[in-house]
Amino acid sequence: MRWIAPRRIVRIDPDRSHSYGETSRVAAGEPECPYALHLTDADHRFQFVVFDLDTSRHEDGAAAVWRDADTVIGLLDEAGLGHMVVRSGPAGGIHVWVPVSAEEGMDPVEVARLGRAAARRLVTLDVGPLSERGTGAVRPPGAPHRAGGRAELLHPADPSDALTICDTATNTAARFEALATAFGAEEMDAEEEAEAVEREGRIDTAAMRLRGRRRPMPAKVRERLDTDPGTDPSAHLARILPSLALARWSLEDVRALVAAEPGAPGLEHLRSRRFGTGRVPRREDDRRARLVRKWGHALDFAAQLAPVAARVESVEDDMVGLRETGAAVLEAVADPGRWTEEAGPADQLTLLAVLYVALKACAPDGEVDVDVRRLALASGFGKSTVARALHRLRRDGRLIQAGDAEGTRAARWRLVHPAQWVDVLPDETGGTQVDHAPATGTPQQTPPPTRAELLERLQARLDLSAHEVWTGHSPTHAPGLGHHLEQTYAALVEHGTHLYTVDPTTVSALTGYSTARTARHLRILAHHGLIDPHSGMPTDTAALDAAAVRLGTVGVRAARERRYEAERAAHAAWHEEMARLRAPVALRPRTRPADRYARQDGRPAHGAQIARHLATAA
Structure with a gap:
């Protein structure tokens, strides 16, 4: 850790809550709890670019992570960028560490641009560590995971070779730009520029407001103004200002609101700042400047949201x-x-x-x-x-x-x-x-x-x-009335108000069934109370529910959902195993968690997980 840490401190997670709110000095040695290295130095310049591929970001889980890892590694090789591949923990996530060779590091704006371009191709990428704020931190190889195990170095497997990559001089700015281009950054730049031009056209820069008719304060804003912001007044204010911007309020309108309600709980972030474990009042000039800055951010964000009516019309x-x-x-x-x-x-x-x-x-x-x-x-x-x-x-x-x-x-x-x-x-x-x-x-x-x-x-x-009353066949429940009767019932529901009389001849013309078969359908529907025996009109939905209870078909849909979900899980597990076997050797797990892959006679039983899903389906 001490050889590659960009700062003198690391962020730690002693209670394993995934907050990493505390710090520890690098000189104190390797923490026993989960810890993360800052990716930037004290000047917030990136010393590492890390692609964090997370299984929770896509329904395919580890299979999607393997696909994205192959894409990243392939593009890094094409760009000539040295890198390390680390399995983050037991869930199967992957961290691809790319050190920056320039002594001054890499500009956070350029890293954020690379992250946005990569996110367009990598469905499992968490762009948080590549934020323009330069505050990202990632667990390095060897760091404990809160769910057990440690981050494991996969490529290169030898730690000394990994240190050599961290000290490489070949990961230049030009090669990072080639990587961004390979991810489609130039096309993204053009699209973002066009969006910015369109967004700026929706803003009246003189009045600092969105163009359009001003509306009264939304009820949700009123509620938030009167609500205690809790421990994060900044986030609370960030929910208020965009709503006012979308209501076409101007900067002067917001200033008047702040002046009229100086003690509103929701505006606490404008009145005070955090100091130690409490808060202290801001100076008047700081309040005014902060309001202008926060309103500008809110206005820019609101301008990205097209009006609801325009969106609906466009669709x-x-x-x-x-x-x-x-x-x-x-x-x-x-x-x-x-x-x-x-x-x-x-x-x-x-x-x-x-x-x-x-x-x-x-x-x-x-x-x-x-x-x-x-x-x-x-x-x-x-x-x-x-x-x-x-x-x-x-x-x-x-x-x-x-x-x-x-x-x-x-x-x-x-x-x-x-x-x-x-x-x-x-x-x-x-x-x-x-x-x-x-x-x-x-x-x-x-x-x-x-x-x-x-x-x-x-x-x-x-x-x-x-509706379960029509179930024709189920391996777990009694049969219902069948979908042929449902066709007749649906025709009565749709056309009943336009029929002078309900008789087999009239209804058969709507369904295509023979007159004799339609007459039988009507008798069965009347017998179960689904239509009135005199008028032939459908009764109500409660009659459908009562008939399903009598027939014993209640629960068919839930049983099918459970069975289909188990079948999908078994199918996904099989593909995940195939993806693992086809993955590059450097990315294959060196060990298999005991609770996931059982062993029989000394050999891994790869079908154990699939068998469990199929047992659930049965």
């Missing part, structure tokens, strides 16, 4: 194609002539579930990554039923598979406008279509529904389909 404009497709899909799903009698419900609801995911993801091209388990939970069918429905929808041109499943990433599906759907032969079995009127492809004359309207309609339809 609606960008998604006009998907909105038109969504409206057409809803109309096509309601046309019973487009669907077969047996497979139709699964195909219809699976297609609506894909449309719902695309709208939630704001995918303008209607293309999303989605797995069968998510679609199954959304629609109320089992995952096997949904998988078969996706196959039929793809075969019949309702959906296009734009990408195969890869690793833990689901397959990619693209919606097709019903005007482009192709027909299948009437004698084909199991397909989504039967004979129906050909699509005209006539452009929609009226504006398409908004995204919110489409989501509301889809949510209502999927919630009804996913």
Whole structure:
């Protein structure tokens, strides 16, 4: 530690709370508790650039860390920058230490620029240690971890070789600039410059306010002004000022507020500063200067946030194609002539579930990554039923598979406008279509529904389909009424107010079922109290819940969620193990935690973790 520490002190975490609020002198020797080295010297110039890759920042965990580590190491090698690779602790995080050769260190502004560019490519990167403030600290090799174990040097494995890298003269500013360029810093600079120009255009620099109509003080600001800021008045004030800026207040408005309420608890940071264990009043000139500086920061931050109305309008404009497709899909799903009698419900609801995911993801091209388990939970069918429905929808041109499943990433599906759907032969079995009127492809004359309207309609339809009363089959619960009855019930819910009478002939025209089958559906629905036996109208949602209790289907969804989550965990664990085995030798863990990889007959049982997940699923 003492050979590479940029300062005479290190930050320690004696209570293992991950706060590192105390310090210890380097001369006192290696601390027994977790400790972190400052990355900058006393002048806040960086002596080390550290890429902190954290498993908690991505759902793929260690697998994502390995991918990012490969990217970083590859770019460092291309730039000719010497580096050390350290496993941070038992969770599987990686620290890549890159020493700075220049005696004066590296400018924090340049390091922050490199960190922002790297974060655009590295999903697991924590940019905190690369902050422009130059206050970052990272645990070095050998430092204890609060959860047990120590930071382990992986590359180079010999500590003396690592010290040689720390003393290298080749990690020059030019090579760090080459690394930033490889991460895309020049493209990022252009984008940030354009954003800055747009942001400055939203600020009235003379009045120090955002352009637009001034609004009264938000109720949340009033509440925060009257609230004790606790131990961090600065952070409390940082929540108040941006809200006033978004309300189009000016600097003079804020000055008037401070003058009118000199004792407001929320403004404590303007009145006093920390001194020892307490606070002392600020001088008047310090108060005025601090208010101007803090207001400038708040205004700049608020200017980055586009007005809510503009954001909504932009999203609606960008998604006009998907909105038109969504409206057409809803109309096509309601046309019973487009669907077969047996497979139709699964195909219809699976297609609506894909449309719902695309709208939630704001995918303008209607293309999303989605797995069968998510679609199954959304629609109320089992995952096997949904998988078969996706196959039929793809075969019949309702959906296009734009990408195969890869690793833990689901397959990619693209919606097709019903005007482009192709027909299948009437004698084909199991397909989504039967004979129906050909699509005209006539452009929609009226504006398409908004995204919110489409989501509301889809949510209502999927919630009804996913109700446990309709469960057709479950390995853990009794069967419910089935989704064919749900189709009939849904038709009554949607069209009931427009029907003069509810009879098998009228309802069968809405669902595509035969008259005899529709009559049977109506009798069963009436028997379970889901429709009124006289009028044929649906009763209420409480009747659905009561019927599910009587049938014994309550808990089916929760059981499926647990089973699917366990299956995902087992799948992810398998890919994580494969990624570990394929990782560069320098990055492979030298030991395996005993609680994660059991050993049998002296050999590692790599499938132990996967087996545990599958046991949970069973």
